[in-house]
Amino acid sequence: MSRLTIQANSHSYDVVIEAGIRHHLNQWVPDNYKEILVITDQEVASHYLDDVITSLQGRSVHTHVVPSGEASKSMSQYQVLLDKCIEVNLDRKSLIIALGGGMVGDLAGFTASTYLRGIDFIQMPTTILSHDSSVGGKVGINHPRGKNLIGSFFNPVGVLYDVETLHSLPSKEIRSGYGEVIKHALLSDRSWLEDLLETSFDNVRNARLIHDLEKGIQVKAGIVEKDEREQGIRKFLNLGHTLAHAIEAELGYGKITHGEAVAIGILFSLQLSERKAGATRLPVGSYVNWMERSGYPIHSIQTLQPVELLKRMKVDKKTVDHRVHMVLLKGIGEPCVVPVGDEEMLAELERFLNEVIQ
Amino acid sequence: MSRLTIQANSHSYDVVIEAGIRHHLNQWVPDNYKEILVITDQEVASHYLDDVITSLQGRSVHTHVVPSGEASKSMSQYQVLLDKCIEVNLDRKSLIIALGGGMVGDLAGFTASTYLRGIDFIQMPTTILSHDSSVGGKVGINHPRGKNLIGSFFNPVGVLYDVETLHSLPSKEIRSGYGEVIKHALLSDRSWLEDLLETSFDNVRNARLIHDLEKGIQVKAGIVEKDEREQGIRKFLNLGHTLAHAIEAELGYGKITHGEAVAIGILFSLQLSERKAGATRLPVGSYVNWMERSGYPIHSIQTLQPVELLKRMKVDKKTVDHRVHMVLLKGIGEPCVVPVGDEEMLAELERFLNEVIQ
Numbered sequence A, B: 001m002s003r004l005t006i007q008a009n010s011h012s013y014d015v016v017i018e019a020g021i022r023h024h025l026n027q028w029v030p031d032n033y034k035e036i037l038v039i040t041d042q043e044v045a046s047h048y049l050d051d052v053i054t055s056l057q058g059r060s061v062h063t064h065v066v067p068s069g070e071a072s073k074s075m076s077q078y079q080v081l082l083d084k085c086i087e088v089n090l091d092r093k094s095l096i097i098a099l100g101g102g103m104v105g106d107l108a109g110f111t112a113s114t115y116l117r118g119i120d121f122i123q124m125p126t127t128i129l130s131h132d133s134s135v136g137g138k139v140g141i142n143h144p145r146g147k148n149l150i151g152s153f154f155n156p157v158g159v160l161y162d163v164e165t166l167h168s169l170p171s172k173e174i175r176s177g178y179g180e181v182i183k184h185a186l187l188s189d190r191s192w193l194e195d196l197l198e199t200s201f202d203n204v205r206n207a208r209l210i211h212d213l214e215k216g217i218q219v220k221a222g223i224v225e226k227d228e229r230e231q232g233i234r235k236f237l238n239l240g241h242t243l244a245h246a247i248e249a250e251l252g253y254g255k256i257t258h259g260e261a262v263a264i265g266i267l268f269s270l271q272l273s274e275r276k277a278g279a280t281r282l283p284v285g286s287y288v289n290w291m292e293r294s295g296y297p298i299h300s301i302q303t304l305q306p307v308e309l310l311k312r313m314k315v316d317k318k319t320v321d322h323r324v325h326m327v328l329l330k331g332i333g334e335p336c337v338v339p340v341g342d343e344e345m346l347a348e349l350e351r352f353l354n355e356v357i358q
Helices: A021-028 A042-055 A075-087 A102-114 A163-168 A171-186 A190-198 A206-224 A233-238 A241-251 A258-276 A284-294 A306-314 A342-357 B021-028 B042-055 B075-087 B102-114 B163-168 B171-186 B190-198 B206-226 B233-238 B241-251 B258-276 B284-294 B306-314 B342-357
Strands: A002-007 A012-018 A035-041 A060-066 A095-100 A120-125 A138-143 A146-153 A158-162 A324-331 A334-340 B002-007 B012-018 B035-041 B060-066 B095-100 B120-125 B138-143 B146-153 B158-162 B324-331 B334-340
Touching: A002 A206, A012 A021, A012 A206, A021 A042, A021 A158, A035 A042, A035 A075, A035 A102, A042 A060, A042 A095, A042 A163, A060 A075, A075 A102, A075 A138, A075 B138, A075 B146, A095 A102, A102 A120, A102 A138, A102 A146, A102 B146, A146 A241, A146 B075, A146 B102, A158 A163, A163 A206, A171 A190, A171 A206, A171 A258, A171 A284, A190 A284, A206 A233, A233 A241, A233 A324, A233 A334, A241 A258, A241 A306, A241 A324, A258 A284, A258 A324, A258 A334, A258 A342, A306 A324, A306 A342, A334 A342, B002 B206, B012 B021, B012 B206, B021 B042, B021 B158, B035 B042, B035 B075, B035 B102, B042 B060, B042 B095, B042 B163, B060 B075, B075 B102, B075 B138, B095 B102, B102 B120, B102 B138, B102 B146, B146 B241, B158 B163, B163 B206, B171 B190, B171 B206, B171 B258, B171 B284, B190 B284, B206 B233, B233 B241, B233 B324, B233 B334, B241 B258, B241 B306, B241 B324, B258 B284, B258 B324, B258 B334, B258 B342, B306 B324, B306 B342, B334 B342
Parallel strands: A012 A158, A035 A060, A035 A095, A095 A120, A120 A158, B012 B158, B035 B060, B035 B095, B095 B120, B120 B158
Antiparallel strands: A002 A012, A138 A146, A324 A334, B002 B012, B138 B146, B324 B334
């Protein structure tokens, strides 16, 4: 078992990483919650919902299952969930448990943050990717015009991470998770990064996984504890995300996993860092090799248009005065934010897409 | 000019009360906001929107006008507003101004709190009632099953109160505002209360109005500064509201003003306080006289059913473990919270409605 304490603005909470923790929830979920609503998706429900219900024996537990996939992070599912909260009479002393990946955590967390102006919720991540989203208090839903445009800052009262649930992940979800893991390495630690770039996903074992999740969460927590509201350094966590969000929106939500899009966005940022941030020692070559070896779907973006991508990038929350602000790296562990004008960005996107086609 | 500083959890902000402040907005709205979206309703727009636009000359100002009335505090108007924010490209350095009464403030504030996970907003109240809602950070929308069930805690960066805009209020809006003013007096100050109970709305002058608004805001601020998240004493501000919300929902939103419903709910609470909180010195008789003299529409509730009212009251956010928690008074300035069981509540509602019919 590993246990980290995160100091949020409003309260501190623990992240507990343990194999099989889903079987011992009565030990970890405080017993003053009389009503509990477990929100999950169809895929996760088929594997783990019964375990969770069984381990909450003796409590008043309600469940709600949304369709799997990013498309559920929508205004309409949000409304369905609010209706559900009211239907099962959740009050301010009730608890929502988000059992699933980032989509479920963001959707259930946004519901918890706005139902009765906020009730407690616990994150139970079931993907590698959600080591990222389950910590730091960002919750929200998508808008047809862009990802996460609607949301709030609202921290869980706990994160219970059962690494056993990661065994059922398909390979594209492992790739997706490691898109954020590698981002955390790029933001912090050259030796961890080099280690990751040599790893093949075919033989990721439990110990490796726990090590990477812990390190990733530590990097994230270290940043959000200093800047929860993204006034400053938290922006660095958006490395690779400005283009990634645009790619996801242009391809249509769910066509590519979030972390795969992030990995592609990171490649763009690494290249741009050499031209715009004076970076000279970035391992761009071995990063490309790692992406190819691991099967990141970089060619899926070759049909996209620079003009359309730029339009999407400008809806990004980091856009200020209509100029896109990119997170770049001066070196490993040395992020910075650089504004990029429209013409330059179009030329860079053009170049990047041409390279990808080859 | 009067100026109060409110210390919220996240930041402090000023409430400026001044006649004609709408004509001097460039002096009060910081000039680092490049994009400004003014949200108002049809009624207020017809009187004051031009003044506001004129006084923000030189800024990039967008406007959005929603239909007047509580029915606009809805999920559908919220979505329209989010679309508008995106359409006019508001970014994190943009500002929303809520120009109007509580409905506009709550709706625009909830939009500001969840657009890009929160952007700045300024309250410009145009009713007496919104001396209450514009301070304290509660924003939100209604659900068909109950008022304010969806929302968040999100404080404005400033409140600019132009008392000149109160001159255009119809008499039912003056009654509505004084429903909350009298609540603040009941929670704090017997001599102010006695003074109010002797006042007739026919001759409320500017000086009286400014005095009452200042005192009301001071009472509210004094409580929310100590308990923004309503963990404890902030509950006292719900005096009269548990029944008021039920009345508004049962009659249909907009059929009775909020403050008129609160004034009726307070009467119920005062009577209940004598039986359930040991109160002996409450001025119930002069309160009834004041209501009748001022034209509060107490008879409008005589068609309502106790069973239906109780159902509504149980959806209230203060309900814990399915028991209604009522704010009562042990004396003037001495509020308390008392749980009331279903049967007793039904009997009390029955008695109250029978009295009203007479």
